[in-house]
Amino acid sequence: MKTYRLAIVGLGRMGSTIDAEVVDYPAYPLPYSIAGACQLIPRLQLAAGADILPEKRRAFQEKWGVAALYEDYREMIERERPDVVAICTVGEHHAPMTVEVASLGVPMIFCEKAMACSMAEADAVRDAVRKSGSKFLTGVLRRWQSTYQEARQRIAAGDIGQPKALVHFGRTNLLHGHSHTLDTVLLLLGDPRALNVHGELLPREVRFESGRLERDPDAVFQVEFEGGIEAQTVRGGAWDFEVHGTEGVLKVANDGLQIALRKKTPVSKSFEPYLETVLPPPALPRSPTVTMLDDLVSAHEEGRPTRSDIEVTHHATEILFAIAECHHLGVPRVALPVQNRNLYIRHR
Ligand SMILES: NC(=O)c1ccc[n+]([C@@H]2O[C@H](COP(=O)([O-])OP(=O)(O)OC[C@H]3O[C@@H](n4cnc5c(N)ncnc54)[C@H](O)[C@@H]3O)[C@@H](O)[C@H]2O)c1
CATH class of the missing domain: 3.30.360.10 (Dihydrodipicolinate Reductase; domain 2)
Incomplete structure (x- = not known):
């Protein structure tokens, strides 16, 4: 079985810590966070993280034992060459970061919702993802x-x-x-x-x-x-x-x-x-985040679109x-x- 290296941009709630907020809530079987879900998927290895705040990088290292941490996500991608990048920053970054990550040739991209702040941004994401051929989905967990x-x-x-x-x-x-x-x-x-x-x-x-x-x-x-x-x-x-x-x-x-x-x-x-x-x-009941990331990797391996691909999004x-x-x-x-x-x- 091939394993894929996953890197997270934005080491806040969705990237790392949100599980603590939804304990014992049956509608959302844990893990909810990307880092937590990554631990349950044998095909994924949590490899690196980027955040502009040093305290977020420190907390992430302590919680998940990941040492490859960066302030600049582009530098992280260039040095670590991850197979999957999960964009977990707030909304106004989603589209520009997805365009950048696709243009750096990352084969699998998870981007938090909503994908864009305008249709011009959404068009740019669609065009970049079509061009790179990256498998893509967003965090619409239902x-x-x-x-x-x-x-x-x-x-x-x-x-x-x-x-x-x-x-x-x-x-x-x-x-x-x-x-x-x-x-x-x-x-x-x-x-x-x-x-x-x-x-x-x-x-x-x-x-x-x-x-x-x-x-x-x-x-x-x-x-x-x-x-x-x-x-x-x-x-x-x-x-x-x-x-x-x-x-x-x-x-x-x-x-x-x-x-x-x-x-x-x-x-x-x-x-x-x-x-x-x-x-x-x-x-x-299974963690929706696990099911979602699993689909991203399966889409990559099977050469098919994800079940919530760029055209649907x-x-x-x-x-x-x-x-x-x-x-x-x-x-x-x-x-x-x-x-x-x-x-x-x-x-x-
Ligand atoms: N799908 C869901 O159910 C769900 C649940 C919670 C949050 N979200 C989404 O996740 C996204 C993040 O929300 P959150 O609550 O985790 O926010 P958060 O503020 O807890 O985390 C965002 C992190 O991004 C970092 N950041 C900001 N700019 C950056 C940059 N240029 N490079 C690297 N890191 C940067 C911040 O320092 C922060 O640590 C939002 O879009 C939100 O809608 C989705």
């Missing part, structure tokens, strides 16, 4: 969580008939939070293409100044996908997703803790109520910026692709 994967399989197997509508319940901001929401929407519906979007940023008075917002606003949206499927978010609730089909409804509740299935159940010729079954949780980002553009222009709907590639939203 895609890798067993419950959501089971939900996707049930929908694909026809348990609810043809999906017609999806409703997400949860209050969150556009880039940091709805990058998760939209990736899960895409996963549950089988990665369809969005055609057009209605979106609003909140509070509703929020305005771009010279095409920029300096903080990531809350948002609501409604998306029309190919095949006439509609998806929307409701600004409240406990991070639930309901997918409504021609034969039933599948609900992933409490951020992935439960799945419930309501199916049309004929009582008589004219009466078909929807009766609910709560399904048992998946038998073998770029499209999800296009939907996010269509929401922002709809608010910015004050129009009812925006068609994809978004014309204005330069709207910029700074996010962590």
Whole structure:
């Protein structure tokens, strides 16, 4: 078995320490951090780390026993030649760093979400990753969580008939939070293409100044996908997703803790109520971060795209910026692709 050397840029929560925040929370089987997950994957070796803060480098060395530590991530890549680079810095660095890491020829790249602060940045990432041929994915962890994967399989197997509508319940901001929401929407519906979007940023008075917002606003949206499927978010609730089909409804509740299935159940010729079954949780819950990094390495070895590759991530980002553009222009709907590639939203 070949082993691959993984290097982390940004030795903070997601890179190193977040596991301590989510102990005994069954929706997120640990390890959550990239460093922690790397330890559980025999094909990966935690080889190096970079952070601009000396105290973060010191803490990382003490926690994980890694000695190859750098202030400058480019120097780390040039000297250590890692096979995988995990970009775990805050949002405004994601796109420029991914472009740089791809251009340095790193074959596997993990980048935290959201991938970019504008569509111009997202285009640059897509072009750099296409050019380098690097395998790529971002930290939209629900895609890798067993419950959501089971939900996707049930929908694909026809348990609810043809999906017609999806409703997400949860209050969150556009880039940091709805990058998760939209990736899960895409996963549950089988990665369809969005055609057009209605979106609003909140509070509703929020305005771009010279095409920029300096903080990531809350948002609501409604998306029309190919095949006439509609998806929307409701600004409240406990991070639930309901997918409504021609034969039933599948609900992933409490951020992935439960799945419930309501199916049309004929009582008589004219009466078909929807009766609910709560399904048992998946038998073998596994750390989504481990499943995700495993897919990155398997994609590299098998010469295939990752299951959340650059094209899927770029499209999800296009939907996010269509929401922002709809608010910015004050129009009812925006068609994809978004014309204005330069709207910029700074996010962590
Ligand atoms: N996928 C998830 O569920 C999840 C969970 C938590 C955080 N995140 C994401 O992870 C990213 C990081 O968040 P966090 O909470 O870990 O932040 P953090 O502040 O704890 O860590 C970021 C680290 O990056 C370092 N850094 C900044 N600039 C750098 C540079 N130029 N070179 C090297 N290091 C640099 C900082 O010093 C800091 O140590 C964010 O984008 C956040 O959205 C995702």
